[in-house]
Amino acid sequence: MDQQCTTLSSFIIEENRRLGDKATGEFTGLLNDISIACKGIAALVNKGALAGVLGVAGSENAMGDAQKKMDLIANDLFIDALQNNGHCAGMASEELDEILTLPEGKIRGSYLVTFDPLDGSSNMDVNIDVGAIFSILKAPADKKDPTAADFARPGTEQIAAGYCLYGPSSMFVLTTGNGVNGFTLDTSIGEFILTHPDMLIPETTSEFAINASNQRHWEPAVQQYFADCLAGEDGPLGKDYNMRWVAAMVGEIHRILCRGGVFLYPIDARNREAGGKLRLLYEGNPMAMIVEQAGGVASTGYKSIMDVVPNGDPHQRVAVIMGSKQEVEIILSYH
Ligand code: FDP
Secondary structure, three states, X not given: OOOOOOEXXXXXXXXXXXXXXXXXXXXXXXXXXXXXHHHHHHHHHHHHHHHOOXXXXXXXXXXXXXXXXXXXXXXXXXXXXXXXXXXXXXXXXXXXXXXXXXXXXXXXXXXXXXXXXXXXHHHHHHOOOEEEEEEEEEOOOOOOOOOHHHHOOOHHHOOEEEEEEEOOOEEXXXXXXXXXXXXXXXXXXXXXXXXXXXXOOOXXXXXXXXXXXXXXXXXXXXXXXXXXXXXXXXXXOOOOOXXXXXXXXXXXXXXXXXXXXXXXXXXXXXXXXXOOOEEHHHHHHHHHHHHHHOOOEEEOOOOEHHHOOOOOOOOOEEOEEEXXXXXXHHHHHHO
């Protein structure tokens, strides 16, 4: 093993020290809990059919999505990791109807965690990228059980955010508000190792990701931008574009962090009232924090995602346009 390698745990301890944290160890412990959940999920996702984790569970989540077996397993792994170690006071998950407080007798920690334990889970059965997304907020100071209102805080109040991509290799990507760093899971030693320090999104791009089957429902601004992308160098944008659609937000954002691009899940005629398709607290906000910490822009089309005021519904939806700074600004100029 490379003698110089930095593990996720040693990176977080060092980062806290550098930031002059009083080092209670609680925040480090919380990130460690999350990384343990992600390692457990990575192991099962990697085994796939051999672990018997493919297929549907036969249930639906609060938004009416059919739950996969692995959605529920990943959710349980997050809950187990977070409720037993005294770092977390409550959680909100895509797979739970309501926010979750801790059982009697468990120590209430100083943080709230929201998560999508298996983003892009429809990819699971076809062996394509899936991921986990999380956001960390400060818990109420009184150590009482949190309510939904305690989670209803704008993205600007996030203490940290991250995701774990389960792809050809598993990667844990983290921001604590001081840039973005990526760690690759070395399965031979069971550690996430810093492999992508100071990730920065290129400001310009000619690659976009959008589910074009929804085209007829989009607003005119997005319709026009899309048409201009397709027109390529003969159109007003003056360049040829490339298109990608992984159908897992973690995969799209990771590609954008690595080589630039824009990802759009915009408002459309069917989701206008709800505010969009993706979820604000455990998809939009954490990804917006990561993208902006990496030098990108994250908007609903009309305002910064992290300025959206939550309405108290843990499953509130939001429109998402994020990625390379200059390209997002071009898209916003169409709105
Ligand atoms: P999924 O529903 O499979 O979990 O979380 C929502 C999400 O995936 C994103 O990860 C992904 O980008 C998008 O939905 C995929 O949407 P489409 O079904 O429209 O492709």
